[in-house]
Every structure is written in structure tokens, then in C-alpha cells.
Amino acid sequence: MSHEYVPEIAVDREGNEYKVQGWQDDFYGGKLGFWLFMFTEVLMFGAMFMALAYYNHLHPQEFIEASASLNRLLGGINTVILLVSALTMGLSLLKMRAGDVKGSKLMIWATIVLALAFLGIKAVEWTAEYNHGIFLMHGEMLPESGMSFGKKLFFGMYFTMTGIHGFHIIIGIGIMLWLLKRINAGKVRPDHHILHWNIALYWDIVHLIWVFVFPYYYMIGAGGATGGH
């Protein structure tokens, strides 16, 4: 009872032959499926952005002030790290497709290192915020503190969204390690690399999200506390 792909041909009434697509070895199907999955991510973050925009609309001034208090330098460094890691991941896929398995693996390791660096910086940031009394269930964010609603909501959403984004990074590291295992096992090869391709796509969506998260949290207040909206 094996389920290997047996190439099949369908024949019409004139006797013309047509190749039948099986579910096995369907590269484009695999890619399409993963894209569809990414659309769900877009909608998920879209909904969170909507919640954010909702409160932004109710408390424009507080949002700008709260944003101004985030550490823009660390956020910027993280942006650069993610962009470079996108390059390394892209190159690893490219090398895989070109047949350079070893180089490909090296690039995946580079991506993992960059991802860890991102998480490290994030941790530094969160710690600093914690020490300033801004953290979930802590200090200024407690219900009894006098911080205004707008700011509480801004920071609440900030921790939620960067947290969920960070969670995606962790998952990303996990599946990259898994990918390395599959490569070593010979299951992902230059001629069969849909998994590699999709994980590269995953990594891209992760920083695609960051591309919006970063300015919405870190930059809207960059024009100073009076900056426009």
C-alpha cells in the first residue's frame, strides 16, 4: 500500500494525451498552499493592526507620546538585522537551487544566528522597559496606575504584537533547524526543495510583518511629541 506517484496520462476522444497532476511532487501546489497560509497570517496581523488603529484613532496624542518613548535605535538595529537575515535565507535557497548544498547550510546557520541576535536585542529592550515600569502586569501598566488609557493600550498592543512576532521568530528558528536535519537526511535536495522554499517564504513573511510593526510602534512619534498624525 504505498502511495508513490505513478505518472498518469489522460486521453481525450481524439486520442490526445494530457499529463495528470498528482498530489505527490506538486511543487507549485506546495508553494500555493504556503502562500495561502501566509494570507492567514496577514489577516491575523491585519486584525491586530486594526485594533491598534482603532485606539490610535481614539487617542492620537497619547500614541505619539508613547511611541516617542520607545528605543528607536535598538528597533532600527533589529530592522537591519532582519533585513540582512532575509538576504542570507534567500541566498541559502539560491545556493540550494544551484546545487551548493554546503553553502546553503552555511547560510541557514547565518540566518539562525541573526535571528538569535534579534531576539537578544528584543530581550534587552523589554528588560529596559520593564525597569522603567512598563511591562505587562507591572508598574505603570497596572490598572491602578495613573498612566492614561491611550498609553496603556499602546504599550499593551506593543507587547502583544512584538511578542507574537517574536514567537514567530522562535518558530522560524525551530523550523530552520528542522530544515537542516532534512537536508542532512537527504530529504531536501537541489531537485526537491519545496520545504526549503516554503521556509524561506516563512522567513520573509516574518520580516514583512516587521516592516509594518516597526514604523507603527517606533516611528510614528519620531517627529517629536507634537508630530502630526
Next chain:
Amino acid sequence: MDTNIVDYKKERLVYYKVLVGLLLLTAVTFIQPHLFMEESTFMAQMLIALIKAWLIIMYYMHLKGDTLIGTMGIFSLIIVATFFIIVIGFDVANFQFGDESYITGPTSAGVESAAPTHH
């Protein structure tokens, strides 16, 4: 669909070029508040983000030339956009009796928003 045969050198060059573009745009986000659209940092930032996203999707995610997935993507984005237009543009923009409501917080209404004291 032979996705195997790649011109390694040429594609790598694309990657590098796009990265440079992205880094440049990141730099622009930092100087934007002092450079252009000072009145609307928010819009400017989102505009830059959109360009960056477009670069990533087209070149890093290889969507260029793929009409099927591209169309589906646009369809999904239109749906998200609709949510925004209706909820933010129509409902919240016409928030009823906001001035007398508790959740809008007395401080967000006026100028003295710096004062952290309320409720």
C-alpha cells in the same frame, strides 16, 4: 516548471540590490521626520513601509510574474483594507458621544494630555 535551473550570479545580484534598497529605505525612515511630510509622520512611515513590503514580496518572495498567487494576494489585501475603511473610517471616525464616554479618557480630548492624572 523548472525551478531548479537558476542563474546563480544574476539572481544573487538581485538579492544584493534589493537589500541595498531596503537598507536605504530604512535609513529614510529615520530621517523622514526631519526631511519631508513633517505634518504626517504616520502617513510617510506607512508609505515607506509599503515600498519596502513591495520589494520584499516581489523579489525576495519571488512573486514577480506569478499572476495567480498575485491576484489572490491582492484579493486578501482588499479584504483587510475594507475592514479598515469600514471600522476605522466609518465607525470610529464617527465615534458616538466620545466626549462623555469613559473609555475615550478625558485626557485624550484636549491639550493637557501630558498630565497623567485621571480616573
Next chain:
Amino acid sequence: MSKSYFDETHTAIGHPKSTFMQWMLTIDHKRIGLMYAAVMFAFFFVAVATAFLMRLELFAPGGQFIDGDTFNQAFTLHGVIMIFLFIVPGIPAVLGNIVMPLMIGAKDVSFPRLNWFTFWLYILGCIIALASLFTDAGFADTGWTFYAPYSITTDTNVVFTLVAAFVLGMASILTGLNFLVTIHRLRAPGMTFWKMPLFVWGIYATAWIQLLATPVVGITLILAIMEKYFGIGIFDPAKGGDPVLFEHLFWIYSHPAVYLMILPAFGVMSEIIPTFSRREVFGYRAIALSSASIAGIGYLVWGHHLYTSGMADIAKTIFSFLTFFVAIPTGIKFYDWIATMYKGKIILSTPMLWALGTIITFTIGGLTGVTIAMIGVDIHLQDTYYTVAHFHYAMLGGVVFLFFAGLHYWFPLVTGKMYNETHAKRAFYLQFVGFNLLWFPMFIAGYYGMPRRYFDYLPEFQIYHQVSFVGAVLFIAGLIYMFIVFFKGWKSGNPSGPNPWNATTLEWHMPSSPPPLENHSKVPYVDFNPYEYHHGEPVVKFDYATMKRID
């Protein structure tokens, strides 16, 4: 006898010897569909039992058997099971899984292992949902809508239910994803989109909703959980959050979800009507496109659940305006079906009876939906039994009825046996009468101002609730009757042969009955329309060994 999918299967891992493990690990779409049916059916009776408990309690004013809190948990349990465990996965997971690949000439869905995983994810979700019944805090008492801030502050075990709904949502997303790729990639050569059977169109439109609406409710539930555990005031007014935002986010999913339920059901209807009218369907493209446009417009109308929520009046007006446009494609479908009967040869077999019955009940359900789409009127009728009757007419009299129609229709395909027609028809009449008796009085009660989710009511409403109770008894009796008919049919029905209904679509062109493991012996080339009849006989005939046309 050739081997059928009951005899052999592909599995996700290994080659288990025991039949039981073969079922547990199967990746065959037909077996997975059957397992979904079995599980749903089991949970189903829990929900029916709670429904009956509610009707019993409502038999007379005053608290009879259960107190307010238990009643609140009862309708929550009933709503959650019916919506998240039963009707949302319902037709796609059962009939879609079993029939859709057969209809497009595929050997399986695009990701069979994912399909297997999805099934177990679904089971996991069910377990989490029901687990809270056995915890101290008890099952959630929020209603299936989980409105904040009630869901944030109540002491019952809402978190379990939220997590369960999230997991079930994931399962739903993955099913949709799988089907979308399948429909795009695995259609038999020659089968363009315009040659797909209408059920496949229904599944296709549904899959898009599953994919693009479910994530919104998923994240909403996550935010609610975050709020409960981390005290972020996203929806809690005490912390500056706005409960109305929760309602928006919830209905952004849950309104499209009602079309997610009904579209595959409409697909079933579109299969049954031409088959039992023995003629080509009227307005094929109009029906196909109306599915797509219902799905599309369905994204824009969620606000009609928020007419009295405190949302801005301008938003109400826009939502009301848009809501009416869903009724137009739906109407087009209905008229097309009726036109299909014109100058056909109507065979009143059980599936057709269910389909025609649904035309009556869903028309009532849909038209009363239009009543409450009118803002001014809904301000009065919102959250009354008028609404409850509307959605039971739409869901029970629309989706569930058509689900039953489909179960009868494809029963011989799946089992290779035929049920007893006479008994099946009697079960239909019993349920049809019971159903209308059960829900029609509720329109009147709602119209006089009977609010929903009331476990006790003013004596004025007693008569309506009592008639309704009688209806419930008849209905549930008919339901049990029907399942006995199915059970007997499966156990000792006569072999049906591959095409007992003289139908035209590909799933009826099987080499043997029940179908073999990898479906069609060979993939056919599809150069014909799905419902080609000539003088009441199917036009297309195949040589089943080679799957070449021989007509």
C-alpha cells in the same frame, strides 16, 4: 469483488496491520470524511440533548428543572457545539472531503497528510471544548458570541472554550487551504473552472471564507486570552478598551461564517435539483458566480449584528445597505433552481424531498433575515426570538436540511448500499412538520418582545413556547427515525451499484461501488459540462477500465 476503500488504505506513517490503526492513521479523503461524520454525529447528540433541555425548561414560565446559570451554560454549550464543532466544519469536512476529489477526478486532496493532521486537530479542539464540562469552574456561560467584558469577567471556564474555538478555527483554515489547492491543482485535465460541478464551486467559495475570515476570530480569541491573563485592556472598559471593538472583530469572522455554512449546502442543492429533474441546470454560470459573490459581499456586512451596540449611525446605515445585496445573488440561485425544474422530469426521491423542503424553509429563513437587515426594524427585533427563529430557519432549515439531503444523496456512493426509501420519506415528513412547529411560533413570540437567552419569561409567551416544545419532540423523533433508517441501510440495504440516481457528475462514474482506494481507475479527460442530460438520460458514458468516453 474489487477492493473498495473499506478494504485498503494509505496511512500517514508506517503500515499498521490492525484495522483500527488503519482508520486512525488513514490519509484517504473518503475515510477521513467518514470519521468526521462519526465524530460530529456523536457531539451532535450532546447539542441536541442540551437543546431539548432548554425547550423543556422553557415549557412553562418559572424555573422548572434547571436554574439560570445552568441554562446559560446550556445555550452556550449548544451554540458552541452546533457552530464550531458541527455546522462550520460540517458539510466541507464530511461531504467536501468525501465527494469533492471524486467530482474533479483527483486521487485525493492536495495534502492528504495535512488532511489527516487537520482531522486530529479538530478532535483535539473538540476535546478541549468539552473538557471544561468536567472542570470545577464549569463550561463557559457567555453564549457562543463570547462578548467582552462578560467573557473577561465571568468565573466559568471561558479560556478552555476560547482555546478550543481557536484550535477548531485552525482546523477549519487548514481544511480550506487544502481544498483551495486541490481545486486549483488537481482537477482532471480538461476540467476548466466552468466545467466544475456546482458543489465544487460551493466548496471553493467556502474555502476562501475559511481561509480569510477565520484568522480574524482566531486572533480575537487570542487577544481575549491575553487580556484575561496579562491584563491588557484591549476590550475591557475598566482599562480603556472598547467592547464594541470585540463585537466588530468577532462578527468580521462570524458573519462570513454563516455563508461558510450555507454555500456548500447550496452546492448540495445545485447537485440534487438537476439530477432529480433529469435535465441540465438552468443558469450554471449564474449559480457559480452567485456563490462567489455571496462569499465576497458576505465580508462587508458583519455590522448588521451591531445595530444596537452603540456603533456610529452612519456605519449602521452602510452595513444595512450592503446587507441587502447578499439577498440578490441568493435570490438568483433560488430562481435558477426553480427554473431547472421547469420542463424537467421531477423524481421525488428522498434527497429531492429534502431539497424542496429546504427551498421552503430557507426562503423563510432568508426573508426574515432581510427583515432584520432593516435597521429600524432590527432595533426592535435584535436579540429577540425573532432573530433566534431566523437563524434556526437558516441554519437548521437551510444548512442542516441540505446536509441531510446530501447524506441521502451520497449515501449509496459512500456505502454502496441503498436505504429504505419509504421510511426515509416518512422521517422527512416528520422532521419537516416538527421543524416548522418548533420554530415558526418563535417569530411571533419574538415579534411581541420575547428576548433571547431568557431562561424564564413572562406568562404571556407561554403558548408559543409550548407549541414549540411539541415541535421539538416531533423533530427529534424524526431525527432518530432517520438515523435508524441510515443505520439499517448501511447494515442490510440492497447494493446500489455505482450510479443509482442516473446522475452525471464524475463521482458517479466509479469502476466499482463503493469506490476503490484511489478513486477512478484512470483519470478521465473532461470535455463535457457537469450536468449533460439528453431526454432524461446522462449523455456521458465511460468505459470504466480506461475511463475513455464511449457515448
Next chain:
Amino acid sequence: MDVNNTLQGFNTMAATFAADVDQAFWINFWISVVLGLSVIIPMFYFAWKYRASNVKNEDIKNITHNTPLEIAWTLIPTALLMVLFYYGYSSMKTLRTMPAESESIVVKVEGSKWKWRYEYPPNKNGFVHKLGGAYTKPILDENGKMIKKGTMGKSALYVPVDTNIILHMTAPVDDVIHAFFVPAFRMKEDVVPGRLTKQWFRADKVGEYEVECAEYCGTDHAYMYSRIVVLPKEKYEEWFQGTADTPEGDYANSGDALLQQHGCKSCHAVTEDKMLIGPTLKTRRLTKEQVLEVIHNGQDKLGYPMGAMPAGLATGKDAEEIAAFVAGGMKGEKPASFAACSSCHGEDGKGMGGVSPSLVHYDTNLLRNVFKHGKKGMIGTMPAYPYITDEEVEAIATYLDSLK
């Protein structure tokens, strides 16, 4: 006047705009009937005309298109739907367009678990009427037969006939959503904690009309009724300018009536030892587990000047024993280990004059505190009642005392 309890629902119309809503409804009804029959009649006709025994195979026609018909069944329903939209919209407009506040009476409405309260503007003497309260549930015998109907007592929203009334509605921020629904007026709007929502009406018939809570809000959602009493103008004016609670006499001020009016009884049993949402008020009886919990972990919720009760005063078997004793209402033999408690709560467990709480019954201090701040405990959260006056607290305490 005991407000009677027959619903004056949809079959009465008692507000000016109710006719608009009804008109919209009936237009919809008849259009629906026409559209519904346009589907159902042909269905029955075709099912009968083309029944299998009546049709020869050769007569079957595969008609798949008919452009004029298809256009007709697209455009005609569309046009009818637009008519419906118009009526829905215009009736909503009349419902939602508030009259000028200068020509209306603005009443503040607060919906909270499970009662409605109304606050009027000051009258010419500066007196502010505050009324409203909870519904008294019907009393049933053990077979579920009703012995006594539920009632609102005297509390109601009193309004003059033919006058614009604007309701400013909200709920306490720590409460949940409710909805103020008056079937006879065809009006409803949610009461959202944290938001202000508004409704208006102009009653045109003297009478009494049911108010229902139409948004699910928990245990007693089904009993969250209130009542609107529409009075002749003179009668209203006479009452409004005075200080009496209601036009028909004052609220009863007995402890029992107060407990009822403020809705305590929906959470607390008063005359029997039963745990509803909060503990019974008959004796200060907590369950054994709760007492144990307090013994082990201390408690700092009641706001006594002494502050927190320390944790871990007794352990193991001792703790068990004490817990059983206290939960049993301090009856029976006092365990020796109770010594651990008596230093603060007194030998008899009755507390020390407002310093530490009595374990047996409530005192005024405790009540006042609980009312002011609410009380979040192991059982749930008891809402705060900042508006309860000192006299009322006194009355309630005396009453509770008398129950022992």
C-alpha cells in the same frame, strides 16, 4: 400602587415612532410574502406538473438561459430591496435623531447586574430624584407553579405623556453590556460600560410598559426587567417638583425592602443558608473551604482598621476543626485550637468593636465598606454601591441582625 405585570408588548404602540417601525415591518412582511411565494408557488406547481409519471423522456427540455427572465429576477428584487432599505433607514432615523435637549427631559440611566437605575435632573428645589432597582422574582412552589407573580414594586421610570425624554445610558465600568429594550416603544440600545449611549422617546399613551434587558448579562439576565410608567403631565409635574420617591408613595425603607430594591437578593440569600452568587447574608457563614482558605492565606478584603488578617495562624487538623466550627455558625463545642483566632475575633467570635470582623454576623462597618468599594473575593466580585446612604446601611444592618 403595585405595578402590575402584564406585558404591553409589540401589540401596543405607545411611542410616537412606533408607528414608523411597524409600517416598515409590515411593508417588509408583504414584500416578503410576495417574494417568498414567487419561489414557492412555482416550485409546487412544477413539482406537480412535471411529476415523473406525467413526463415522457422526450418531452424534457434542457432550457439553460432566458435573458429577460434572468434580468427580471435580478432587478425586481433589487428594486424591492431598496424600498426596504429606505424604510429601514428612515425608521432608524426617527428612532435615532435626538430632539433638542432644551425641549426634553434628560434622564440618566444606569444598567448594572441586574437592575436599572434612573437619575433625573434637579427639580426647582434642587432635589434630584434617583429611583429604580431590581425586579422581585416570581415565587414558585416546588412543582414550579407560580404562587406569586414577579413585580417591580414601586420602582419605575416615571415620565410625562407627550414629552420628549432623552436617556443617557451607561453601565459601571466594571460591569457588562446590557440593553434597554422597550417592546411597546419599539426601541432598544445597548448599555455599554465605558461608553455613553443615548435613546429618546415620546410616549403618547398613559400606561405602564415593560423594560427588558436584551443583551445577555449573566445569571439574572432573564429578570432584569424594569418598567416605564407614563403619567399625565400634571401628575408628573406634581411629583417631580416634590421630594417623594415615587408618585404613588415612598419606597418602603425596611431592610428587607432595601435589599430587594438594590438587587442584593439576586446575589445573596437572606433568609436561608444558601449560596447564590455571594454568600448568604443570614449568618456570616462561609463554607468550610473558604474559612480554611482565609486561615491559611489570610484575608485583607473587608477594610477593617486592623488591616490584614495574618496567614497561617493554625495549620493541619487544627485549621480543619476551626473551619468546620466557623462554617457551622459557631455552634457546638468550641475547639481548643480556636484560641488562635480569639485574640482578634474575641472569645465568642463576634469580633472586636469595628476593629476586626465578626465571624458570626455582619456589622454596619463591614457593610459600609463592602458597599463603598465592592469586594473581590474567592467567590466572585461583589459590585460597589457608592450611592447607598448611611441611613440605608443602618437599616440593612439592623435587619440582618434581626434575622439571627
